[in-house]
Every structure is written in structure tokens, then in C-alpha cells.
């Protein structure tokens with residue numbers, strides 16, 4: 001799926017980076033065009049970094065002499081979303097004016113255009129704007145109505161750009177972007193766990209949560225209701241269909257999984273759970289009085305194995321495996337010992353790291369003896385590949 005986002009000069013342009021991230025995390029390819037005044041509201045550097053593509057602004061780049069081919073943009077995109085769409089751009093779209101790259105692309109679009117108008121209360125109520133919106137609807141443009149609420153002018157009323165999660169949902173709904181997990185309850189574990197040594201120290205690992213968040217967002221984009229149970233992470237998701245539960249230790253993660261598992265259809269366990277925890281965490285900060293220090297550890301509950309053992313005939317469990325030697329053999333052993341329906345093995349090659357990186361390479365093995373390798377790609381793409389694979393196991 002390829003989305004072209006047109007950004008015009010409205011204060012609400014500050015919400016677009018979040019929206020871009022949501023599409024990227026759902027495995028959608030994103031390119032952006034900005035009007036030249038939109039640059040005053042959000043930096044093209046932010047937009048190009050998040051969309052992972054250069055931003056089109058003018059018809060041609062005066063320094064390189066390169067042409068931004070509006071026809072090529074129009075053919076490339078499955079959908080053009082203009083957000084925020086100012087009163088000025090609405091009126092030019094109605095008249096067929098073509099004095100910037102975005103308008104030329106609008107006129108060259110093969111596929112659908114969606115606009116999300118945002119402006120001040122009185123402007124939005126103006127009969128000219130209302131008329132322009134009706135004409136665009138008659139021309140086949142899909143209009144996402146603005147929200148009520150606080151406006152940049154200080155007034156309150158209709159005209160606010162809806163939150164990114166809402167726009168995302170609207171576009172997804174409109175494109176019926178594979179709603180193959182509709183009415184499905186999915187539990188995802190993500191991130192590391194921290195096991196307290198004393199009030200300020202812990203045993204942890206380098207997991208960032210990126211893989212688990214990418215999975216949660218991909219499931220949600222495909223219609224699932226997701227319960228994301230994550231260890232400590234800086235990541236957040238805006239997705240309306242993701243309920244995030246923040247935990248710290250393996251024991252807390254286990255408790256949260258036990259509380260929700262009964263209602264789930266599927267569990268994907270991507271958290272890097274600490275296998276052991278200090279048996280007696282100190283109540284006070286441990287003083288460095290001794291030359292050596294021993295900390296007695298006790299095994300943590302195995303969350304994936306518990307869910308595998310307690311699943312009903314229709315529930316499915318998918319685990320991950322992180323191995324540094326005999327990778328395939330150990331992954332297969334975990335698949336069977338933890339009663340999983342499939343196991344996703346991180347393929348760790350020279351210079352490859354799966355912890356905290358933006359990319360991953362994996363091999364999936366399932367109980368039917370099938371396997372699939374997903375080559376190095378962004379974690380969003382890997383998540384999409386894993387979720388695609390899971391649709392097979394569900395059958």
C-alpha cells in the first residue's frame with residue numbers, strides 16, 4: 001500500500017509526523033509533498049526522515065535541476081491524503097488551479113484523494129468553504145470532517161484536524177487495508193523486563209520494544225483489538241485499537257498476561273523476559289563495602305510456556321527465539337517445549353543485531369513443519385510478514 005500525504009500550511013501540520021509514523025509502522029509506503037508555506041509549520045527534514053523518502057515541494061529542484069514529476073507521483077500513489085487541507089487549497093482544488101506541485105499531483109491522481117480540512121471556526125462555517133467541500137465530494141473526493149475543540153486562535157468549535165489515530169483509521173477503513181484480523185483479540189508482549197536488585201539497580205537487557213510495538217500496530221491496522229503488555233520502553237503507540245499495559249518485571253508481565261489470556265484469540269510473545277530474578281531484592285541501596293558481591297537468583301515463570309499450556313483448542317501462541325548457537329535446533333526445542341504454534345527465530349549474522357535496531361531478519365518455524373525466512377527489513381515490514389504468516393496458522 002502506498003500513500004502520498006500532501007501537507008498544506010495549517011498549524012495542525014504538527015500532527016502529521018505522528019500520522020506518518022503510524023502508516024510506516026503498519027507497513028505502508030509513505031511519500032510526502034508539502035506546499036512551500038507548509039515548511040513554516042513543520043520541517044521537511046522531519047517529514048523526510050519519518051517517511052524515509054525525499055519530500056516534494058517545488059516542481060523542480062533549482063540546485064540539481066531535477067524535476068519532481070507530478071505524473072509519476074499521481075501514478076505511484078494508491079491514495080492521496082491532503083492533511084491538513086487549508087481553505088486556500090480546497091478552493092484551488094475546486095477551481096482546477098495548478099500553481100504548486102501538490103495541486104498538479106491532485107489533478108494527476110489515478111486513484112482516490114482524501115482531504116482532511118482544518119481551519120478556524122468562522123472560516124470553516126463560511127458558505128464558500130462549505131460550497132467548495134460539497135463540490136469536492138461531488139468530484140469523488142472523500143472528506144474527513146474536522147473535529148470540534150480547541151483551535152489555535154483560542155476559539156473553540158468545529159475546524160480542528162482530527163487526531164492522527166482517527167485519520168489513520170479513516171484512511172485504512174476507506175482503503176479496506178486488509179481487515180483480516182477484525183473481531184480478533186490479540187495479546188502482544190514487548191520490550192525487556194527489569195528485575196530489581198535493590199531500589200536503584202536491576203538486571204535487564206537491551207530490548208527496546210520496537211519489534212513488539214510494530215507487531216501490535218500491524219495487528220491493529222488489520223482490525224484486531226490488541227492488548228500490548230510491555231516492559232520499560234520509551235515507545236508509545238497512538239493506535240486506538242491498542243490497549244497498552246506497562247509493566248516492569250517478569251512477574252508483573254506474567255500477572256498481566258494471566259489476567260487477559262482467557263479473552264484472547266492469539267498471543268505473540270516478543271518480550272525479552274529475564275529468565276532469572278534476584279531472590280531477595282534489597283530494600284535499601286546496596287553499599288559497596290565488600291570486594292565481591294553475589295546475588296542469588298531464582299527462575300522467573302515462563303510466560304509463553306504458561307500460555308501454551310493453558311490455551312484452548314482455538315487459541316494460538318507464537319513465540320520468539322534469540323539464540324547465539326545451534327539457533328535452529330534450540331528454536332525448534334522451544335517451539336515444542338513451550339507448546340507454541342510457531343516460533344520466530346532472530347537470524348543473527350555478522351554485524352546484524354536485533355536488539356534495539358530498526359531492522360531485523362527472522363525465520364519462522366511452525367508446528368506443521370513449515371518455515372519461512374523474512375530477509376533483513378524494517379521491523380514494521382518484518383511485523384507485516386509475521387502477521388501474514390499467522391493468518392495461515394489460524395486456518
Ligand code: PMT
Pocket residue numbers: 189190191192206207208209210211212250269270271272273274275300301302303304305318319320321322323334346354355356357379
Ligand atoms: O525489542 P527490540 O529491541 O525490537 O528487540 C526485539 C527482540 C530481539 C527482543 C525480539 O525480536 C525477540 O527475539 N524477543 C524474544 C527474546 C527472548 O527472550 O528470547 P528467548 O529465546 O530467551 O525466549 C523464547 C520465548 O519465550 C520468547 O517468546 C520469550 O518472550 C518467551 N519467554 C522467555 C522467558 C520467560 N521467562 N518468559 C517468556 O515468555
